[in-house]
Amino acid sequence: MLPSAADVVVIGGGIAGCSTAWEIAKRGGNVVLLEKGRIGGEQSSRAWGFVRQQGRDPAELPMMIAGNRIWQELQAELGEDIEWVQAGNLKIAYDDQRLEELRGWLPIAREFKLDTELLTPAQIRDLIPGIIGRIAGGMFTPSDGHAEPSKATAAIGRAAERAGAQVFTYCAAEAIEVSGGHVSGVVTEKGTIQTPVVVCAAGGWSKHLARGVGLSLPQITVRNTVAESTAAPPITPICVWAPDVAFRQRPGGTFYLAGGGTSDYDITVESFRNTRLFAANYVKNRKMFHLRVGADLAKDVLRKLPGSESREHPFAHTVDVEPEPNLETAWSSLKGLKRMFPMLGDVGMKRVFAGMIDSTPDALPVIGGVDGPRGFFFATGFSGHGFALGPIVGKVMSELILDGRTDFDLRPLRFSRFAEGDMAKAKKMV
Numbered sequence: 001m002l003p004s005a006a007d008v009v010v011i012g013g014g015i016a017g018c019s020t021a022w023e024i025a026k027r028g029g030n031v032v033l034l035e036k037g038r039i040g041g042e043q044s045s046r047a048w049g050f051v052r053q054q055g056r057d058p059a060e061l062p063m064m065i066a067g068n069r070i071w072q073e074l075q076a077e078l079g080e081d082i083e084w085v086q087a088g089n090l091k092i093a094y095d096d097q098r099l100e101e102l103r104g105w106l107p108i109a110r111e112f113k114l115d116t117e118l119l120t121p122a123q124i125r126d127l128i129p130g131i132i133g134r135i136a137g138g139m140f141t142p143s144d145g146h147a148e149p150s151k152a153t154a155a156i157g158r159a160a161e162r163a164g165a166q167v168f169t170y171c172a173a174e175a176i177e178v179s180g181g182h183v184s185g186v187v188t189e190k191g192t193i194q195t196p197v198v199v200c201a202a203g204g205w206s207k208h209l210a211r212g213v214g215l216s217l218p219q220i221t222v223r224n225t226v227a228e229s230t231a232a233p234p235i236t237p238i239c240v241w242a243p244d245v246a247f248r249q250r251p252g253g254t255f256y257l258a259g260g261g262t263s264d265y266d267i268t269v270e271s272f273r274n275t276r277l278f279a280a281n282y283v284k285n286r287k288m289f290h291l292r293v294g295a296d297l298a299k300d301v302l303r304k305l306p307g308s309e310s311r312e313h314p315f316a317h318t319v320d321v322e323p324e325p326n327l328e329t330a331w332s333s334l335k336g337l338k339r340m341f342p343m344l345g346d347v348g349m350k351r352v353f354a355g356m357i358d359s360t361p362d363a364l365p366v367i368g369g370v371d372g373p374r375g376f377f378f379a380t381g382f383s384g385h386g387f388a389l390g391p392i393v394g395k396v397m398s399e400l401i402l403d404g405r406t407d408f409d410l411r412p413l414r415f416s417r418f419a420e421g422d423m424a425k426a427k428k429m430v
């Protein structure tokens, strides 16, 4: 039974929402978590699983470093196997120009006292025996790690419930009620909950929920394809990210593979909002995106037709959707892996899937409250970094809500930066 009231309602059962509900419940807060589908059904179970500090923007790095420490204890605290491995993250450069770009990030690593170093091709061959190919060097952070997204998010959801959070799946939040400039309730498909505090942790759907209370959140989604190979003997426990293939080997021997960071961007009606805000970062990273015009645009137009079921219930209507994987990318990433490790000649493809990554114009999340309505908080816009950040975001959100403050500097992550034109400078992703 949906309660009639709660102190806090968290919308979205991805890693950000589950961690927030868990941290609030651990401290005795009366919190409800609403998820329109299943826990972790969207991005948070489809991520590559890299828990990576290296290459991050300084604005999110303090949280990423604190988050890494939580990850080191998380498996024990959850009491469940989430395939946590702390063996480092290696970014490989095939040419000197890319190596120089990686070198450019080292002063940030030093400033934040990270264990990041630049490796020579010989050092990389020592670190990962059997690797071949033209390698100019790489950037390595031994304290980085990886975990299994499909296990971790569900486990955090279960922990939230054990700690006292009331979790409702297949229960979409349809609207947020406001009275006198303050959040007063959440209308769901199963009834209304009175609440003074709402956390919008709805991944790529956050912009739609926010629009309902007059907030314009610039947010797009891109489609990223992941392949899982058949099992192979152990090659390396390190997460590796090369220009044509990114991979990590799971404890069972299969590899998660992706196309080195390239994603498909399906043009939808939404694409024509905030184009100016996204332009600078797009231009810097355009090689990472393949623009697609097709079914998604047509579906989006249909969704907006008056009287359509999807217009009436836009959130409940999008449950359990499987984004279409890009098979070309999947096969080329498997080829890329075998080029690096010819001894994996027999390894095949076990499955392919895709996930929709939500992103803001400056590729930084939006975390914290807003000028109005009071009681409304964002924990969204993670721009491909949210799996690693999820657990620390939960902690930060619980501090903001229960203590009214946090030690982290959230100014660069505030919602108002977009309207103020004070976003982080466009940068090439490292």
Ligand SMILES: Cc1cc2nc3c(=O)[nH]c(=O)nc-3n(C[C@H](O)[C@H](O)[C@H](O)COP(=O)(O)OP(=O)(O)OC[C@H]3O[C@@H](n4cnc5c(N)ncnc54)[C@H](O)[C@@H]3O)c2cc1C
Pocket (backbone or CB within 6 Å): 011, 012, 013, 014, 015, 016, 017, 034, 035, 036, 037, 038, 039, 040, 041, 042, 043, 044, 045, 046, 047, 048, 049, 050, 051, 052, 171, 172, 173, 174, 201, 202, 203, 204, 205, 206, 209, 224, 225, 226, 315, 354, 355, 356, 357, 379, 380, 381, 382, 383, 384, 385, 386, 387, 388, 389
């Ligand atoms: C293929 C892929 C690879 C990635 N690799 C990495 C990686 O290696 N490392 C990393 O750190 N990050 C990675 N990411 C990014 C990371 O997965 C996301 O940043 C993170 O999972 C975002 O978590 P979230 O909780 O904000 O969103 P989500 O996981 O998308 O969760 C939001 C939830 O809100 C629910 N929801 C939406 N609207 C409503 C509503 N109205 N009512 C109720 N529920 C609602 C949705 O159903 C969804 O379950 C990757 C992402 C993808 C897709």
